Amino acid sequence: MSRPEAWIVTIGDELLRGEIVDSNKSFLSERLLPLEIESSRHLTVADEAGAIAEALREAARRAQVVLVSGGLGPTRDDITSEVAAETFGRPLVRDARAIADMRAFFARFGREMAPNNAKQADFPEGADVLRNPLGTAPGFMLEQDGALLFFMPGVPRELYRMMDEEVVPRIRAKLGGPGVVRAALLRTFGIGESNLDALLDDLVRDDPDAQLGFRTSFPDNLLRVVVRAPGEAEADARLAALVGQLRERLGDLVIGEGESSLEQTVGELLSGRGLTLATAESCSGGLLADRLTDVPGSSRYLVAGYVAYSNQAKIRDLGVPAADIEEHGAVSEPVALAMARGARERSGADIGIATTGVAGPGGGTDAKPVGTVCVALDDAQGSIAYRYTLMNERGRNKQMSAHVALDWLRRRLLGLEITSETFPRLRGEQGR
Amino acid sequence: MSRPEAWIVTIGDELLRGEIVDSNKSFLSERLLPLEIESSRHLTVADEAGAIAEALREAARRAQVVLVSGGLGPTRDDITSEVAAETFGRPLVRDARAIADMRAFFARFGREMAPNNAKQADFPEGADVLRNPLGTAPGFMLEQDGALLFFMPGVPRELYRMMDEEVVPRIRAKLGGPGVVRAALLRTFGIGESNLDALLDDLVRDDPDAQLGFRTSFPDNLLRVVVRAPGEAEADARLAALVGQLRERLGDLVIGEGESSLEQTVGELLSGRGLTLATAESCSGGLLADRLTDVPGSSRYLVAGYVAYSNQAKIRDLGVPAADIEEHGAVSEPVALAMARGARERSGADIGIATTGVAGPGGGTDAKPVGTVCVALDDAQGSIAYRYTLMNERGRNKQMSAHVALDWLRRRLLGLEITSETFPRLRGEQGR
Structure with a gap:
């Protein structure tokens, strides 16, 4: 079976004017790796209905997973939900729980919800709402033309959390192959990427269920380890065993595990x-x-x-x-x-x-x-x-x-x- | 006359895997602003012939300016030139001057040119070669289907210099409207973006030949000033006058000019x-x-x-x-x-x-x-x-x-x- 393809679509005039570097795309791509989903196209379009509709239609037709970020805010520029509704012929429906979440969010800061926030609780009919504990813009998932489309806010910290807590589990539930995937990240210092590869390649070369990936974060080299096994316990054990082998081979060149500095x-x-x-x-x-x-x-x-x-x-x-x-x-x-x-x-x-x-x-x-x-x-x-x-x-x-x-x-x-x-x-x- | 549209296409598996954040796109977009060219779509595709060909064909058909980066290196993965040649039906032709430049580049480091570098001097027939003083990969320009396509290396510092020295002047020569465009950047600290806008807007509101743009670089707010005038001297004078007005109004909130920190x-x-x-x-x-x-x-x-x-x-x-x-x-x-x-x-x-x-x-x-x-x-x-x-x-x-x-x-x-x-x-x- 071939790997599912993903498209990543980011929306925002500020991205096209180069005002900010779009780091959401690299974050989202990296999160797809352990799911064994190939991100095959990144696309950025303006806050403009025609451009968004075209991108959504094309993405839904060609990819199995579509990750969309941006345009879920309360202002007039934020039209992603409306355009998605229009494009896929689903009327907008207000979600009561999202409204309640938003009111609670404002209450935590001792503020009232402004009327223009209410539209952030309108979703295309049939959407599965994705909670956003860090902001006012909930996300949503649509199943359309055989694709899973996920709509997330553009604010990086909100997007990061929503991707990890709401999106990844849904992708796994819907598209997960047989078995369970587990991943770890090792941070190394003092050895180059090509030497790392040469030193470690034989540990996974003949194992279709284990994978090593390399990335430089100057002056460190990061090593991503991904394994797959039939059950959770086996996947955990397989990951622990492989990480143990890698640590043994690399010795004190491993300076940390996970994202910690x-x-x-x-x-x-x-x-x-x-x-x-x-x-x-x-x-x-x-x-x-x-x-x-x-x-x-x-x-x-x-x-x-x-x-x-x-x-x-x-x-x-x-x-x-x-x-x-x-x-x-x-x-x-x-x-x-x-x-x-x-x-x-x-x-x-x-x-x-x-x-x-x-x-x-x-x-x-x-x-x-x-x-x-x-x-x-x-x-x-x-x-x-x-x-x-x-x-x-x-x-x-x-x-x-x-x-x-x-x-x-x-x-x-x-x-x-x-x-x-x-x-x-x-x-x-x-x-x- | 409507503003010309630009598409930016970046090529590379490492971008789609999220291994690096693609900052070239924001750089290129920003460089298009003073040219009054609207960057309307950003696209990233894999180092794969079919994906590159499709992106190039679509971009050439829909945009007037296409900026492409990546895939010009010496390795087997680097196939952008070949795919461009194939896609637009132009045979590859070796450029003698590019070969000489490359040999000189290696000689400066006391090294011989490796045989696989030679393919970096092969360009689709009719290409205008863009010099790369900082690396071995020259770029090139093609005129195709009414569009200008520029191919640049993916290494940021090489791309930055090529864009400024080789690409911008060619775009200006081919598409520049009447007159000369000049731009300046003011760095401010202590005033928010919306206040800046409100404070300065009347200086350019009724002037179609002057434009202000805002960008945050925490904790500073950057103000880009663009003017157009019939001749060089007039453009310089117009820019100096407007910068003077802005500085007068902002007073000591301006902490610097240009990129200096x-x-x-x-x-x-x-x-x-x-x-x-x-x-x-x-x-x-x-x-x-x-x-x-x-x-x-x-x-x-x-x-x-x-x-x-x-x-x-x-x-x-x-x-x-x-x-x-x-x-x-x-x-x-x-x-x-x-x-x-x-x-x-x-x-x-x-x-x-x-x-x-x-x-x-x-x-x-x-x-x-x-x-x-x-x-x-x-x-x-x-x-x-x-x-x-x-x-x-x-x-x-x-x-x-x-x-x-x-x-x-x-x-x-x-x-x-x-x-x-x-x-x-x-x-x-x-x-x-």
Whole structure:
């Protein structure tokens, strides 16, 4: 049996004028992968009845699943429901439960529902209404010409939740092949996509019920694992087994599972162990502290951060010996070490972590070209410092420095070794 | 005469799988605005001959301008040129100059051209080749069925440059109405889109040759200005006059022109005046220093940054009086002021700038809810501190705190006043 085809239709003048980047389409496409549905066409049209009707008719005729986003709001521009009703010859019918949900939504904010919101509770006859706990625009499903059409709001967070909670289960119920599909996401750092593929391919090559997918989210590579089995328990077991094999083969290159970021992982480890941290940043310029403080509750473990861009700041605020800077240069392992130690001692934190480097575009020399970065860590167990040559442009050198520092923290907190071979690709020469 | 219609077609399995967000479409759409061409449909199809052929045929039949991106690379998947040749019945012809360009491109990196690159120099007969100075894949233009079709590579930076240097001039030459079009971009902060529109609309309402467009790039609102005039000198003069009127009306709400960021503007002002800066961050958590250090050469003026998340760090590293924290709380104007002063004095910088606030989601109280943020600045002229209530979630509270601090620096360096009325929308209650 061939895989069902999906079309994704987004509606909105603002998309066609380029005012916003349409990230809903990539989200929706990715969510179709574990369902084994192939997204074969993406289409964006204006808030204009003729254009919407044409797209809906064509999509319903050619695809088995149609995901539509946008045009469900309360304003005059929002005409998707009306056009769908008209196109498929179904009168609009007001849904009492949707009206009640909307009133409750406004009541939570101490406001009355405006009259123009009521039209958001009108759906083409026969529609299955999809709840929207995050906004006023419910979605709906139509079965038409052998296709399942899902209409969702354009606001990304509302769409994300509706897709996961309302749409995916309906697609699965209606079109799910034999058996149950389960998926997981592994986040890796320090290995390229083609190497990942080569390293792991034999684990799934001869298994039609298991699949690996790769995606880059700089500087990480994400690995999506999808399995299918006759029952829920078997699918769970199959997924756990495959994830176990992948983790075994990849070892400490796996930095997390699911959508959680490296700073979240580090934050959980610090919290769990009751440890505190201080940062000392030169080349990462505050980005490391910024990422750490993106995590709610980070004030519990991040006690101080220093952005010591100048030599004077390194000496004054972190106690780096002037002689070390003179002898080895500001970008050197000894200075990185003194920064990490200084941050730890001055702040009384359990761990000090430091970056110093040449972010570029200026400041490079033959001995220390742009992209030369030293990272150092100091804690009760001792201290470590290594030098990397990143060879990226300024923004990515900053990102990579902060990322390596975060991964050092993760490794240290997990009791993993950090050696000169920890990131072989970042030492001396790096691809790109 | 009605405006010409454009279709944008992007090609690539990775787009349909959702592996990358397709930002090329919004870029291309935006570039069509000043040409007065309406982008009426966006379409994404797989690297598959049938799907590409169908999209090209349909686009050529229905649009006057077709912008195609992707599938021009050297691998087997890259079949756009072949499919275009086949679809429009034009044999592929090898272009000698494109081959020479490609060899020169590889020579610059000391490498030989691989044999599979040669196919990138094959174009459908009659094509006008578009040079690609940043990569190996040239683009091409076809005139077919009354439409202009432009084929560009999918790599964003190569596409951006080709669109601006090769495609836009050709569209202008072929379809440009009478006269010359000029455009400018103004970046504003502190005023909402609908207020901007209401405030400025009368300047262009009755002028068919002038147009204003709005776009949000949180927390800024961008204003695109487009004018048309019979000759180049007149168009330049008309644009300058309109930009002058807009700037006069908006006053210091305009924070920059063109694509330059607020941190670039601040950096140029600091460099130009030979002044140095130190940051003291609590709620912005390093983001302010991070943004300042995104600017190449920022080490000349950013002498030190402190991320003083804990009370101890505020006292120890910045000399904030413990009594101030006890009496007013860590989120208060007096503590913000002491932080700014401490950063300035300890680092010897000319200017100290500080943020302290409740980023959320935890930590709010009735008196100081999540989103309460104090900003303070201290320099030779004196010191200022104000409190804002931002009412966003954590990430946006961090962004907004850093942005307000940067805009304070811009204002101070330009000799503009900073008063309690500087950002009326951010005080007490803020719209969304």
